[in-house]
Amino acid sequence: MSARREERPSFGRGPLWYLGYLMLLIWTAITLVPFASMLLLSFHSTSDIYAHPLGLSGDWQVANYVNAWSGGAGGAPFSTYIINSLLVAACSLGIGITAGTLGGYGLARAGRWLSTAASRIMVLALSVPLVVALIPLFQLLGQARLLNSVLGISLVYAAFMTPTITLIMRSVFAAVPRELLEAAKMDGAGEVTALWRIILPVARGGLISAFVLGLIFVWGEVQFAVVLLTRPENRTLSVGLLAFQGQFVSDQGAFFAGLVIATLPIIVLFLIFQKYVTKGMTLGAIK
Amino acid sequence: MTAQHYGMAVAGEASAGPPSRRSRMLFPVLAVCPALALVAVLIAYPIAESVHISLGSWDGVGAVVFKGLANYTRLFQDSLFRQSLVNSLLFFVLTTAFSVVIGGLLANAISRGVPGGRFFKVIWFLPVIMPVSVAGIFWSNAFQPETGIANSLLGALGLGSDHAWLADPSGAIYLVVFVAVWTQTGYAMLLLLGAMESIPIEVHEAATIDGVGSAGRLFRITLPNIIPMVGTVTTLMAVFSFNAFGIIYSMTRGGPGNATSILPVLVYKESFQQQDYGYGSATAVVTTVIVGIIGVLVLRIFRQQTLDAR
Structure with missing residues (x-):
């Protein structure tokens, strides 16, 4: 891939090229501002934040993170x-990945008719x-006391x-050599x-994609969580944050520390598994 | 190694004969069942039940009382619904257009190998990963007068730091569009980049030799070749923006007044704040029909484009 890119013809760099490049830099700045700003502000006290909204000066402190972690009034x-988000992620990914795989x-293996219909x-x-699905699911879970x-x-x-x-794993399994499938089937071990032993290791990349994509979805989902988790002690991160805004009006530093705590794990995970995330998102989009 | 091992195992067991066709087909069918069951119970049934609830009134407990099409006739006379519909359409058109166009330009820059392209690709994708509530909360905070970062930057440039954008009923929707574009563009870029990189390099080289400039190559080579993916991306962005409950709820809750209330937000208010679930369901059903129509229309337009491009 990188070798191919080097082969790209070089393009003339007129004034327009530099103008275009400036636009790219501006978009990059707009993209990065929230991340940088959150991080900077999370190390300042409320009065510093109001005095210097850019977060570049004032006293630096880490106590905000402790305050955010232990919570404020009204939530x-x-x-x-x-913990709720992690529990929900573990539980939903366990069910979703098992069913989807x-x-x-x-x-990938069923006859053409079933495969087409189910896809x-x-x-x-x-x-x-x-x-x-929002209202009926609220009704259904209410009836099931869930x-x-x-x-x-x-x-x-x-x-x-x-x-x-399911669609990601279908394309992964469809790419597994037929002989491997046949061989695995012929072995007396059972389907x-x-x-478990032969096919799954081959599909490792697809599983990682599914896992990270699922986690990103659960970590950020708002609509269902707002409706299905109404008690503060049951809320997941994404909706907890909405209450958090009110909890910490007088402690802006802790508020920004909370935003950082919510964002950092998922960003780190993305940077580690970047290749799998982008691949999974591409596979999931091509229907 | 595993393949080899199993190759020998097959040879050794060939005398046992292959399993019957029926038992070979049974496992795939069984394997699909859990996924289909989840989809049936928690997606398909709720859709049907939504239609059922929308034909009656339900206050959250007990049974649904049948009312026929009353909710739907009420919906078409409701100015709040009309406002939310207009908001939704404006929000969807602007968000989709900006995220596809900006995403396409960013992807084009990367595929032409601008300096730092691989670094930009990661950076530009980050907003897609950020939880939408964090993005919404951060930006609504940034747009506050005096204390918000957007205002203090403008203040530093001497452009005034007291803009109360989110309190302005006619302007708030554009800020919400901006944040939606901010969160979606990276996804559009990723998919469009994938399509651009599958265009053979020779095509670009030939055009360059023929004297086609870089803008000419974008419109005459890149675009016609990625039209199917542009269609997919446009559909995706349209569906995302029609469903953008998270961003709007975390930024404005639909306010000021109902200035940024899109249809999913209206459904939430009608159902879970006013306990008028029948009416909320009717709104949700109409929303779904509109999303479906838009999806089909977008795909139609781009299918037509694909034929023209050939």
């Missing part, structure tokens, strides 16, 4: 939101606006990530063992 501490494997259903499910519970919202998230994961 749960940040640690609760993080099996589904993708099934679609169409998955693509349709992928395009459904979340809002149309509102304000990790299991309830995890099932919903799992269902909405299943189509994407499930064959899938």
Whole structure:
């Protein structure tokens, strides 16, 4: 890939080229401002933030992070939101990846009729606006006494990530050499063992994509969480943050520290698994 | 190594005969079941139930009382619905157009190998990863008069630091569009870049030899070749912007007044603040129909374009 890029013809650098490049730099600045600003402001006291909104001067302190972690008035501490998000992520990814991997494997190997029909259903499910399922899911989870519970919202998230994961895993398994599939099937070990021991290791990249994409979805989802998790102690990070804004009006430093705590893990994860994220997002988009 | 090992195992067991066709087909069918069950119970059933609730009234407990099309007739006389519809359409058109165009220009720059391209690609994608509530909260904070970073930057440039953009009913929607574009453009860029990189380099070289400038190559070579992906990306961006509940809820809750209330926000207010679930469901069903129509239209337009481009 990089070798190919070097072969690209060099383009003339007239005044227009420099103007274009300046635009790229401006877009880069707009992209980076929130990240940099959050980080800088999270190390200052409220009075410093009001005096220097750019966060470049004033006293530097880390106490904000401690305050954010232990929480403020009128809500749960940040640690609760993080733990809830992690629990919901673990539970929904467990269900979603299991169902999606099996589904993708099934679609890659099933007869043409089932494969086409089920793939169409998955693509349709992928395009459904979340809002149309909101009220019935509130009703359904209410009847099942699963509102304000990790299991309830995890099932919903799992269902909405299943189509994407199924389609990603289908394309991964479809690329696995036929002989490997046949060989695995012929071995007396049985279908499930064959899938587990032979096919899954080959599909590792697809699984990582599914995992990181699912985590990004769960970490940032707002609409379902606002409706299905109404008690402060059950909230996940994304909606906890909305309450957090009110909790910390008088402690802006802690407020920005909270934003950093919410963003940093997912950014680090993305930087580590970048290749898988971009690949998964591309696969999920090509229907 | 594993393949070799299994190759021998197959040879050794060939005498046992292959499994029957029926048992070979059974596992794939069973494997698809959990995924289909999740989709059926938690996506398909809710859609049907939405239509059911929209045909009656429900206050959150007990059974739905059938009312026929009353919610729908009420919807078409409701000025709040009309306002939210207009907001949604404005928000969707602007957000989609800007994120596809900016994403395309960014992708074009990377695919032409601008200095620092690989670094830019990572940076420009970061907003897609940031939780939308963080993005919404940060930007709504940044747009506050005096204390927000956007205002203090303008103040430093001598342009005044007291702009209360988010409190202005006619201007707030554009700020929300800006933040939506900020969060979506990286995704559009990624997909368009993938399509651009699959154009053979020889095509560009031949055009350069023929004296086609870089703008000419963008319109005469790059664009016609990526039209199908532009269609996919436009559809995706349109669906995202129609569903952009998270950004708007975390920035303005639909306010000031109802100036930034798009349809999903209206559904939320009608149902979970006013407990008028029947009416909320009718709004949600109409929203879904509109999203469907827009999706089909966008794909149609680009399919036509693909034929023309050939």
